[in-house]
Amino acid sequence: MKWIWVIVVVVSSTFGDLLAARGMAEHGEIESFKMRGLARILRFIATHKVVLAGIGSNAVAFVSLLALLSVAPLSFAVPATALSYILKTVLAGPMLREHVTARRWMGVVLVSIGIALVAV
């Protein structure tokens, strides 16, 4: 049962971040953080379907993580869900057209291993 929750957490968190990143990229770089700029970004977030789908998918990931924690210890849940870092990096190339260099890959792998070690 715990592996099913791991899959749900990893998949929903991956798609949550990919969708949110893709949607927000359409906004263009934020330059102003005055009240008007802030109101504009909040309106963009609240009305953009792809961004909202990303937030919804991350909400599913959060609730599934709580479900996972009810059947497995933190020292299992955290390293298992660190797999999502790898999946996000694999999909960021085709889905977001990011250029993932060897240096970035090494960084992501080190961070994932580190997260797993911290939870042991």
Place this chain on the structure above:
Amino acid sequence: MSTNTAAATGTFHLKNRIFITLVVLTNTFGNLCLAIAMRNMPGLGAVPFGSYLEALFSNPWLYLGVALLASWMISTLSMYTWADLTYILPVTASGYIITALLGKFILNEQESVFRWAGVVVIACGVMLVAETPERTSPMGVEE
């Protein structure tokens, strides 16, 4: 012209650093507040559900935690407008280091050798990615 470009680059790096710090701190302290809020709660089955909800919504740590995590979400979404997902994810993982330090020095938790090894490995990963360009994908992607 080149001075303007240099100033713009400087402003960009400052904005980027401020947001990395904001994302890391709001996430770390938001989670900490929620953990404190839940520690003060009675067990879910131990009291009637109405009393449980009453205790939950009268807990100031809950509101502080939710406000911090809402700020975390908005700052992360803002960063997506100028930085790659594969840059933001590893760089903001430095929150795990702060959590380990908070556990050791504030909560006096027992720390294992594995945990400190993990902190060092995460720090190496963060430093590697922090040196790469923030954006490699075209802005406003739509094929």
